[in-house]
Amino acid sequence: MGRLFGTDGVRGVANADLTAELALGLSVAAAHVLAEAGTFAGHRATAVVGRDPRASGEFLEAAVVAGLASAGVDVLRVGVLPTPAVAHLTGALGADLGVMLSASHNAMPDNGIKFFARGGHKLADELEDRIESVYADHRTGAPWDRPTGAGVGRVRDYDEGLDQYVAHLVGVLPNRLDGLKIVLDEAHGAASRVSPEAFARAGAELVTIGAVPDGLNINDGCGSTHLDLLKAAVVEHGADLGIAHDGDADRCLAVDHTGAEVDGDQILAVLALAMREREALRSDTVVATVMSNLGFKLAMEREGIRFVQTGVGDRYVLEEMKEHGYALGGEQSGHVIILDHATTGDGTLTGLMLAARVAQTGRTLRDLASVMERLPQVLVNVPDVDKSRVTSSAELATAVAEAERELGSTGRVLLRPSGTEPLVRVMVEAADIEQARSVAGRLADSVKSALG
Structure with missing residues (x-):
């Protein structure tokens, strides 16, 4: 068996690479490993489980829930919510483990499993390695230690999760979005309910596209990987800006009022200046990867903001931020991490903060994004x-x-x-x-x- 965990959990074609048996086995293994590590010491363990709208998420969710409950873990099933929502709720509810079923921006046939530790943070590499090892041992004959009777986990739906997460998003905004007309492209994904609700509560006038998930249409010609529909809609409706998410809404790209793309580097630049202005950009530093456009680096130097580079991947950005206490980081692809308010990239939060800057300054997004020139x-x-x-x-x-x-x-x-x-x-x-x-x-x- 090759290594299962990649840089963003376990991912593959659902029901081929990623089977119900694998999902169940990994969930049981995760419960045993975290118990051995002392995470569950002295109390009955609880896990938050969410998913994106893919059809395969239905049977994979059932497998994960069964595995956790069979290992004695109580499960709060939050349903279809973005990855950052599951991470947030894992922390907010004091859960010992979070599990998200999604393949992010991948096509519909794929799916994935991502585990979060207590607090909503990604599992450490050594814990992922241990989960793989325990799962492999079980496949070769090692029996599980199974609780019985009252020791088995209980499962209940936690319908309050969506409202709790939206309230968190709106509550951390520095100002409202009244007066802005915004087009949202939800990629027929996990934020199809969350994002429109959050932007509406914040005061924006909305046009929403790609927000009718049917289990099969996620990322299909829409969302952050296919911006043409959003560009056309922004121009057609005379909107101030457009926001695009991917399937699990951990990333955000934008479109200005002319229909021009605003990528992750430009979003980072706009947010860095906004956060410095309100003294929220710790050490006046922003973290990004070696793939960031040189124009971003030159713009930050010109504005007196320190730019720290990491390897490619949001996990490396997050590690650098956590190690040194930085508040803002991200990737050109639109993974933006605002560490004071999220433990992972959060596309809805990023979009809200970007729109808040437009509303607060009265400037167009095109003007704000011009702080950096993207070099060819x-x-x-x-x-x-x-x-x-x-x-x-x-x-x-x-x-x-x-x-x-x-x-x-x-x-x-x-x-x-x-x-x-x-x-x-x-x-x-x-x-x-x-x-x-x-x-x-x-x-x-x-x-x-x-x-x-």
């Missing part, structure tokens, strides 16, 4: 090369150094081996798109020559 970025995938030698090839190091000298301070080069394929990704940013293409093409040839 060219990405070339070079397949069938030895990606393990990216950092050790002297020939490649020479080529990169030459490219960096040519680009100077207004350009950037990044060579990154793919985590899943035998290829190297060449990314070049420059002030001019033709220069970026030229340098990227030469570097791709160098990668082929040095690593082929």
Whole structure:
């Protein structure tokens, strides 16, 4: 059995890779591991379980709930809610464990399982490894220690979860959204009820699209991975801005009143300035990944805000933030973490905060986002090369150094081996798109020559 946990839980094609048996077994294993770790010491354990609207989530939820209850864990079933809502409720309700069933922005046939520890934080890597080990031992014959009688877990629906989460979102806003007309694209996903309710309570006039989930249409041509519908709707309705979520609403992208995209880097830039103004940007620092546009870094330097870079992935952003006490971080893809109010990326919270800045300043989102200029970025995938030698090839190091000298301070080069394929990704940013293409093409040839 290969490693089950990736960077964002366990994910695969539902009922093929991710079966009911696997979901049940992992849930029992998680309960045993957390009990061994002392998480349940001295009290009866409770778990919060939620899901996105995928059809497969129905049987996978049943399997997870059965596994937890069979291991003696009481279950609060919150139904269809965003991933950050499950994380929030896990903390707010004092639960020992949270479980979210979702494959985020993936297509409908996929699904996934993500575990949260007490407080709503992602499980530590060593606990995920231990869960895998215990699950593997059981598959090879090790029996579970099963409670009986009154020791089995009890299951109840917790319908108050949606209202509790929405109240939290609206309660942390620095100002209301009265006077704004906003288009929301919910990707037929987990925020289809939550996000419109939160924006409406905050005072916005709404047009909502992609908010009729049927179990099969999640992320289908809509949401943060397909912005064309949102762009058209914003222009058609004369809205001030548009907000797009993905299937589990842990990310947010935006569209300004002209229909132009506002990506995660620009959203981070707008929020960083807003938070500094109200003295909420601790250490005047924002955290982002090496994939952030160079224009973001230059804008933060110009504004006197420190920019800390991490590896690709919101988990690395969150680790850096927690270690040093930073308040804001995120990715170009729209995963934005506002750590004072959320333990994970929260697309609805991000959208609300962005809209609040528009309402508070009276400026357009286009104007606010212009604090940074996105430099042209060219990405070339070079397949069938030895990606393990990216950092050790002297020939490649020479080529990169030459490219960096040519680009100077207004350009950037990044060579990154793919985590899943035998290829190297060449990314070049420059002030001019033709220069970026030229340098990227030469570097791709160098990668082929040095690593082929």
